[in-house]
Amino acid sequence: MRRLLIVVALCQLCVAAGAAAAERHREVVIEEPFIELHTGPGRGYPVFHVAERGERIALLKRRTDWFKVRVPRGEEGWVHREQLAATLTPEGAPFELPGFTLDDYADRRWEAGALYGDFGGADVISMYGAFAFTPNLSLELWVSQAIGRFSDSELATINVVHTLYPDRRVSPYFTLGGGSIHTEPKATLVATVDRTDNLAHAGAGVRTYLTRRFVFRAEYKTYVVFTTRDDNEEIREWKAGFSFFF
């Protein structure tokens, strides 16, 4: 019965997708001598059709840098964005391809990413979400999991980041924050207890805009864990990874 319901739901989804396909599409007029239609969204897929200058084509959808287009004769295929760069709108104005550039990167508001590195000798996987109040200043929320030889830790931190040159492709940044760490010793060790402590951290890093919505990021942070023992614990962390902005 449940399987039947799933099948029915899938059919409805297909119908909905069909209805969406009946919507009107953006149209452009070809300005290059010709454009090549590939069978798939990639270099390796063969060219099966060519549309000429002056033909009006509908842009159906986009995947990465490839657009699925429909030519007047009804054939549908994939065209690379470079070939559409010189097209015109039906009104005759140059068609501006939607896409992300360095300017959008400078104006970004939301950002999310995943990084991997070393947290005081343990392997650490981190994910974060960020909101930029001003081009320079942003607030970040991090969740990290450090998996070591003798113990595993989970960290949740909040920090403020100051980016020095937000409109440049490569920019250093500084960060300051705090949070909490939960440490759980490995199951094969005996007579240990789990503990949760507060921590504070400071750090610096570098952010590089790669392409589209994609950013490379590497950073160093030093943590002070406020333990209930006599001494506070200091942990150094290195990590690198990728993030997206939107």
Place this chain on the structure above:
Amino acid sequence: MESRLLVLLLASVAIATLSGCAGRRGLETAAADGGQPPVIEPDIDRREIEPPKIDTENFEVGIFAGQLSVEDFGVNTVTGARFAYHITEGFFVEAAGGKTDTELTSFERLSGAAQLLTDAEREYSYYNVSLGYNILPGESFIGRNRALNTSMYVIGGVGKTKFAGDDRFTVNLGLGVRLMPFDWLAVHADVRDHVFDIDLLGREKRAHNLEAHVGVTFFF
């Protein structure tokens, strides 16, 4: 006759009222312009043309099922889900998670009594974040007339495995094939090696856990 008179009367009243209004309005604008009433009063808003948005389909979501061989703990059915974002036609990032149960080790089976793990510890679950690259894109033919878009990909990443009561840092490496019957639907066949260090059987060793699965994903 009477009705015609009534119509005439009403019409004259209407004209008088309208012309009165127009006159007053004319006087107002004339006063504002310094004496010259405008010939035409423009009262048109510029038409805003909102071009239809182009639908982007860079995300891929789906489920998979297959077999996972957990070193020393048997081969069992694994099920999971994956989510991917295609950055360029070559690169994509993928987050995936899966779950399986494991069996008794040969030692436990032969000795009969000793149980290394509880039932809860015997459950194996993982998640990972990986970077993939599409290689060998092209078409594969089914019969004479039907061609499917296909692509192979190499993929590798890091993640966490929860098994035998502990979280284990895990590196995964693999190779996959993506067959696309439609633009929005892909069928995957994947082989993955999940590598982690484990000291459960006395001495720390590197365990290779091989997984083979098939899955289906939707682009949106």
